[in-house]
Every structure is written in C-alpha cells, then in structure tokens.
Amino acid sequence: MARGRNSEPIRESGEGLRLKGLLVIDRSTLKALALSCLLFPFCGCHAGRESVTGPGRLVVVNAPATGEVKRVLVGEGVSVEVGAPIIEIAVQREEDSAPQDHRAEAAARLRAAQSEVEAARAEVVKHEAEVQRLAPLVASGQATQAQLDAERALYEQAQRRLQHAQEAxxxxxTDLVIAQREAVQPSPAYREDIVVARAPVSGTLRVVGVKAGQRVIAGQPLATISSDAP
Known part of the structure; x- marks a missing residue:
C-alpha cells in the first residue's frame, strides 16, 4: 500500500484512487489525463496527417475535418490494418444552390383555386334555383318527383364541390404566405457528409480520446495506434 503526504495511506479501488475512503481521481479522469499526456506533443499537427513518436512505434490519428463524431468504429485494444476505418465524423456543409422562389408558383395555384370556387358557387346557385322551380311543379303535377330528386342530388353534389374548392x-x-416569408428570409440548406478517420498504420488501437456526439476540429488528435512496424 502506497502512502501519501503526511503518511496517509492511499488505496486503489475498482473506481480509482481513494484517500481516507474519499474518491480522489476516478478511472475516467485517469484515462483522460493519460491520453492528454500521450497526445500533448502532437496538438500542433496539421489536419489529415499522422504523428509518430519514435521509430514507428506510436502513431496519432488526427481528425481529417471539423465536425461531430458520429461513431467510434473500433474499440481500444483491437488490432487494425492500415486504412481501416476508426472514427466517423459528420461534417455539415452548406448547399451551393440558391433557394428557389416559390411565390409565383403559389400565386398561380391560388388563382386556379379561386376560379374553382367561383365555378362551384355558380353551380350551387344554378341547381338551388332549379330545385326551387321544380318543387311547386311537382306539387301541381307538372313535373315528376324523379326530376326533383335528380335536381336535388345535383344541388348536393355542387355544394360538396364548393366546400372542397374553398378548402383548397x-x-x-397558406402556401403563398409561406413562400413569401421564405423569399424574404431564406433558410440556408445544409447537407451532412461523413468523413472517416482511418488507421495510417497496422497495429493495435491503444487510446480513443473522443466519443459519439463530441465536437472535433480538423487536426485534433483522436486516437493512438501502437504500430506493428519495428
């Protein structure tokens, strides 16, 4: 058992180092500190390059682009071949094409819908008048009930047409209002590209310093590989 300052015993548990039963450093903190020590000499590396310490021993894999870590594909302690995908990074890129102006199209659809409403309303008025004309004729025997029923069916059909036209x-x-708003304040369009950080050498993945959802910048150290090369 190691002793700290003032001869206080320092005990190591499954969670980390403890002093007098209190947690001092947990395992995740120890791991982060260890990775920082390993990667500190390479923080100034350029994007897309790998840094090597010693004659082909420890290789640092840097982020090929700025973005968000999508997936870590290989776990620590796993052997990898040169070129094997290690980490996926999602990169947001703005679309080059300019946003389309839909105002003219929406205005044309509105004019067509208004014409349909007017035509449907005219049909309603026409068949309503015909029903009112036939009703007394049926009562006096000058028209048949079948004629009146047929005209009433046409009147109801015209009413349904008018309702659908008004809804359209x-x-x-609403579409025209949205198109006008977008034309004034167009929203930028983005697409998501996946960029893969690959193993520059064959070896064993020692430390992975990032996790899914973490933001990284181009050239940032992501992981270390112990090279198989002598």
Missing part, C-alpha cells in the same frame, strides 16, 4: 383555396393561401 385556404390551403393555397
């Missing part, structure tokens, strides 16, 4: 008109009006 309301929808196209």
């Amino acid at each position: 008109q309301q929808s196209t009006m």
Whole structure:
C-alpha cells in the first residue's frame, strides 16, 4: 500500500484512487489525463496527417475535418490494418444552390383555386334555383318527383364541390404566405457528409480520446495506434 503526504495511506479501488475512503481521481479522469499526456506533443499537427513518436512505434490519428463524431468504429485494444476505418465524423456543409422562389408558383395555384370556387358557387346557385322551380311543379303535377330528386342530388353534389374548392383555396393561401416569408428570409440548406478517420498504420488501437456526439476540429488528435512496424 502506497502512502501519501503526511503518511496517509492511499488505496486503489475498482473506481480509482481513494484517500481516507474519499474518491480522489476516478478511472475516467485517469484515462483522460493519460491520453492528454500521450497526445500533448502532437496538438500542433496539421489536419489529415499522422504523428509518430519514435521509430514507428506510436502513431496519432488526427481528425481529417471539423465536425461531430458520429461513431467510434473500433474499440481500444483491437488490432487494425492500415486504412481501416476508426472514427466517423459528420461534417455539415452548406448547399451551393440558391433557394428557389416559390411565390409565383403559389400565386398561380391560388388563382386556379379561386376560379374553382367561383365555378362551384355558380353551380350551387344554378341547381338551388332549379330545385326551387321544380318543387311547386311537382306539387301541381307538372313535373315528376324523379326530376326533383335528380335536381336535388345535383344541388348536393355542387355544394360538396364548393366546400372542397374553398378548402383548397385556404390551403393555397397558406402556401403563398409561406413562400413569401421564405423569399424574404431564406433558410440556408445544409447537407451532412461523413468523413472517416482511418488507421495510417497496422497495429493495435491503444487510446480513443473522443466519443459519439463530441465536437472535433480538423487536426485534433483522436486516437493512438501502437504500430506493428519495428
């Protein structure tokens, strides 16, 4: 058992180092400190390059681009071949194409919807008048009940057409408002590309210093590989 300052016993548990039963450094902190010590000499490396310490012994894999870690594909202690994918990085890129202006298209659809409403309303008025004309004629025997029923069916059909036309008109009006707003304040379009950090040498993956969801910058050390080369 090691002793610290003032001869106080320092005990190592499954969680880390403890002093008088209190947790001093947990394992995750120890791991982060160890990785920092390993990678500190390479923080100034350029993006896309690998740093090597000694004659082909320890290789540092740097982030090939700035983005967010999507997946860590290989665990620590696993043997990898040169070129094997180690870490996926999601890179957001702005689309080059300019946003389309949909105002003219939305306005044309609105005009068509308004024309349909007017035509449907005219049909309703026409068949309503015909029903009112036939009703007394049926009562006096000058028209048949079948004629009146047929005209009432056409009147109800015209009413349904008018209702659908009015709903379509309301929808196209909403589309036009949205198109006008987007034309004033266009939203930038982005796409997500996946860039892969690969093993520059064959060897054993020793330390992975990032995790999924973490933001990284180009050239940042991501992991270390113990090279198989002599």
